Amino acid sequence: MARVYNFSAGPSMLPESVLKKAASEMLDYQGSGQSVMEMSHRSKVYDAIIKEAEALLREVMNIPDNYKVLFLQGGASSQFAMVAMNLMNKNNKADYVITGQWAKKAYKEAARYGNARVVASSEDKTFTYIPKLEKADFDKDADYVHICMNNTIYGTVYHELPDTGDVDLVADISSCILSEPIDVSKFGVLYAGAQKNMAPAGLTVVIVREDLIGNAMDITPTMFNYQTHADNGSMFNTPPCYTIYMAKLVLEWIKNEIGGLDKMKELNEKKARLLYDFLDSSKMFRGTVVKEDRSLMNVPFVTDSDELNAKFIKEATENGFVNLKGHRTVGGMRASIYNAMPYEGVEKLVEFMKKFEAENS
């Protein structure tokens, strides 16, 4: 069967060359006589894999030496609590910007452990924009400010970071990690579930500045304390071994085949532009987000009729463009065009949309 173009918000497409490499190493990883799936995480051969994955992530993302990289489980959703438990322990206060469901979930979880405050929200317009904020909007005594950098469901992104003064910025970058360069030094903590842009599900990457480790609340479970994992090289318990290996292959692909994150960004911009330009010119389809906050990764769009949306999704699926149904809170369609979606996939989708528009208007 031919491979489909998968526009899923996550888990999502992986680069074909990565899947082929994984397949070729499935039964015998580099002469070890075993699959990475079967290896002890304490073995020498696996130790080289996890170390290489971390080294590649540091290189590709240009992560400064005073940051720890942690390979955890529990998804980005566990970080909603973990960030609060580890960081909200100086003044027990944190500021949250609500730009979508994930940001809201992060806020709600933090509010269980301390004084979480909503600085601003774009819920008044179904999260179709990023609130513009100034330094004075933030509490200078907050232990951190939390943002969700790319809003997977609604298709918005911070093209510029808010100025939080001396307060550390914490960002959920689940759906934009590795899509473009990011200045890690501007953040206290970055975290991401791997299943959007990095690997299959099962791995959560946390990048945390070292001085923020070691101040967790007393109630923090051992497994939720950054210190536990930082002190043990992400090997306190069994890490998600195979997913880390897959992340390593994806990082090698970005480094060697794409040519790094500057190049990745160029490709992502080219892809997104193609789709947005079509949406802006179409009489049937339109994007749902204000132009200046448009995401490079998730592109929600609608027609004026629910029936037409449903017909489009059905026919698209039949033609090999799958998972285009929008999130239930937005309706319509959403094309997630992460790193591994080839340019050709978006090109063919736009062709298909043009044809659909011509046949149905």
Ligand SMILES: *Cc1c(COP(=O)(O)O)cnc(C)c1O
């Ligand atoms: C997918 C997603 C999450 C949830 O991730 P899990 O790994 O499923 O917990 C959180 N935040 C953002 C921005 C996401 O895209």
